[in-house]
Amino acid sequence: MNPKNAARLFALGLSLTLGTAAAAPVELQFWTWYLSPKFDGYIKSTIDAFQKANPDITVKWFDKQDSMVQDFISSVNLGGSPDVLNLNIDETAKAAQNGFLRDVGALSTPALLNATYYPQSIKNFTTDGKVYGYPWYGWLNEGVMLYNPDLFKKAGVTQIPRTTSELLTLAKTIKDKTGAYAWVPALKDPNTASFLGYFYSEGLPIYDAAGKAAFNTPKHAALLQQYVTLYKGGYIPEDVVRREAFQIATELYAQNQVALIVGGPQALTRIKDTNPALYAKTAVTHAPLGSAGVQTGGSMDLVIPTASKHPAEAAKLAAFFTNNASQIAFAKVVPVVPTTRAAQSNAMFRAGGSDPIAKATGLVGASGRYINPGYKAPANSDALYKSLNDNVEAALLGKKTAQAALDDTVAYWNANMK
Numbered sequence: 359m360n361p362k363n364a365a366r367l368f369a370l371g372l373s374l375t376l377g378t379a380a381a382a383p384v385e386l387q388f389w390t391w392y393l394s395p396k397f398d399g400y401i402k403s404t405i406d407a408f409q410k411a412n413p414d415i416t417v418k419w420f421d422k423q424d425s426m427v428q429d430f431i432s433s434v435n436l437g438g439s440p441d442v443l444n445l446n447i448d449e450t451a452k453a454a455q456n457g458f459l460r461d462v463g464a465l466s467t468p469a470l471l472n473a474t475y476y477p478q479s480i481k482n483f484t485t486d487g488k489v490y491g492y493p494w495y496g497w498l499n500e501g502v503m504l505y506n507p508d509l510f511k512k513a514g515v516t517q518i519p520r521t522t523s524e525l526l527t528l529a530k531t532i533k534d535k536t537g538a539y540a541w542v543p544a545l546k547d548p549n550t551a552s553f554l555g556y557f558y559s560e561g562l563p564i565y566d567a568a569g570k571a572a573f574n575t576p577k578h579a580a581l582l583q584q585y586v587t588l589y590k591g592g593y594i595p596e597d598v599v600r601r602e603a604f605q606i607a608t609e610l611y612a613q614n615q616v617a618l619i620v621g622g623p624q625a626l627t628r629i630k631d632t633n634p635a636l637y638a639k640t641a642v643t644h645a646p647l648g649s650a651g652v653q654t655g656g657s658m659d660l661v662i663p664t665a666s667k668h669p670a671e672a673a674k675l676a677a678f679f680t681n682n683a684s685q686i687a688f689a690k691v692v693p694v695v696p697t698t699r700a701a702q703s704n705a706m707f708r709a710g711g712s713d714p715i716a717k718a719t720g721l722v723g724a725s726g727r728y729i730n731p732g733y734k735a736p737a738n739s740d741a742l743y744k745s746l747n748d749n750v751e752a753a754l755l756g757k758k759t760a761q762a763a764l765d766d767t768v769a770y771w772n773a774n775m776k
Contacts, residue, residue: 384671385416387440389430391658394421400691408678415671430663434458439665441672442679445491446658447482448735453661454490455737460662461488465673474681476727479697483659491659492680495694496729497622498655499544499555500645502718504626505618506611507641512536513617522559522648525620526584529593532617539610541618542595544603545585546750551735551743552603553750556581558732559648565733571771574764583760586753599751612636620645623693623718630715642717655729657697693719697726737776745770 393401405417420440422429427449433439445453453459463471468489471480475493483491503519510516513535519525525541532540544552554564557573560581566572588594597606608625610616612633619625630637647653660676662669678684685696686704693715701707707723736742749763758766 383414383416384668385418386442386668386672386675388417388419388442388675389426389440390419390421390444391426391446392421392423393444397688397691400688404679404684404687408675411678412671412674415674417675430458434663434665437665439663441662441666441668442676443661443663444494444658445661447656447731448739450483450491450659450661451485451735452737452739453663454485454488458664459490460664460666460669461490462492462662462673462676463489465662465669466492466677470677474677474699475697476699476729478727478730479657482657482729482731491661492676493697494658494660494680495685495688496655496657496697496726497624497695498645498653498722498725498728499622500559500620500647500653501622501655501695501722502642503618503620503645504629504640504642504714504718506614506616506636507639509536509538509614509617518643519646520644521646522556525646526588529588530591533593536617538614539593539595539616541620542598542603542607542610542616543585545589545594545598545754546747547602547604551739551746553582553746554733555654555731556648558654559650559652561648561650571768571775574761574768576761579759579761579764582750582753582764586760589754590756599754608632622695623715623722626715626718627692637714640714642714642721644721652732653725653728653730654732655695656731657729689719689723693723695722695726695729697729701726736771738774742771742775745774 388405390401401419405419409415409417430439430443450459471489479493479496480489483489483493509532513532515528515531519528529540532538546552554573557564557578562575562578562581563572585594589598595606595610604621604625607616607619608628611619611625612629614636626637626640629640660680662672662676666672682696682698682700685698686701686706688694689696690706702724704724706719708720711717746767749758749767752758753760753763
């Protein structure tokens with residue numbers, strides 16, 4: 359046989375063999391966090407669209423709740439794992455540091471990642487110079503301020519608070535004149551470090567130049583003391599030491615017992631369900647900011663575990679769910695903040711009209727570039743956050759001074775931080 363013909367036949371055979379291998383059916387396990395049953399329709403329709411575009415890939419979806427992180431660790435220890443996993447910023451950093459995740463920059467080109475997502479969103483999921491997650495939906499802690507105009511009028515408030523300082527002053531005015539709380543600050547939410555965000559918003563450092571915890575200066579203590587004084591005076595609901603502030607705020611707002619909520623538009627969906635009449639007259643405006651003039655916030659991502667047996671296909675699924683079209687579609691279902699660059703020019707994020715959710719979405723939906731926790735979580739953040747929360751509670755309950763609470767927290771952090 360002519361050597362050239364033999365080479366052509368060999369090349370053709372190799373091509374056919376590779377094509378057959380590439381077309382072999384693949385089943386992916388996809389785990390999300392707290393998205394079912396409320397968002398079943400969106401998740402299933404997006405999976406259907408992905409499978410239509412990739413007919414050789416089947417996706418099995420599981421939604422995890424409280425057990426997400428533990429189930430993931432158990433699956434890895436047992437020799438298997440999901441192929442695509444939904445985590446947040448802190449959990450992604452911890453999983454990456456423990457070697458559980460693949461560098462997605464090796465699965466999708468850095469050029470594609472940089473063209474698709476905001477720079478800060480990529481930075482949020484970067485550990486030791488490598489990107490470990492495809493940024494997904496996010497939220498802003500300050501976001502917007504929604505308020506009950508009747509309670510403002512009853513309290514004689516004519517000036518909308520534009521700074522955190524003004525908001526702290528308003529807390530006493532509204533409670534004294536209406537009996538309702540002004541708002542519910544997140545002082546000690548479980549598994550987070552709410553007060554670090556307050557420090558960041560006021561331009562106060564979390565770490566020093568050497569990376570040591572440094573949030574116990576007199577200025578830090580003075581800020582904590584302002585909240586302690588309000589709590590002791592009955593101007594903040596007592597439940598903030600036991601329950602999530604968001605849960606308390608949405609419940610009490612719907613009962614006309616809280617005048618305003620600072621946060622993402624998500625609160626409005628609950629109010630619309632529980633008190634449609636109050637929802638209809640709720641006013642929406644920009645959130646008050648701290649003296650640093652910055653927003654803080656968080657984001658979810660989709661990661662590819664090291665143990666995945668189908669990383670290339672998993673990366674396709676993660677990229678599909680987090681692309682601009684998919685994130686915009688999600689934002690139409692629930693007022694999340696997309697992390698894609700193209701979102702900022704989308705028509706749905708132009709504030710206008712009288713509907714509260716539409717207006718709130720317009721104010722924050724194109725603000726994904728501002729999503730920034732304000733500090734990098736340590737690897738053992740659970741134990742460190744507990745120390746901070748326990749000490750903040752001790753200060754609120756009068757068991758420690760604000761300064762002592764922060765001194766004790768910083769000492770614990772610097773002795774135990776990884």
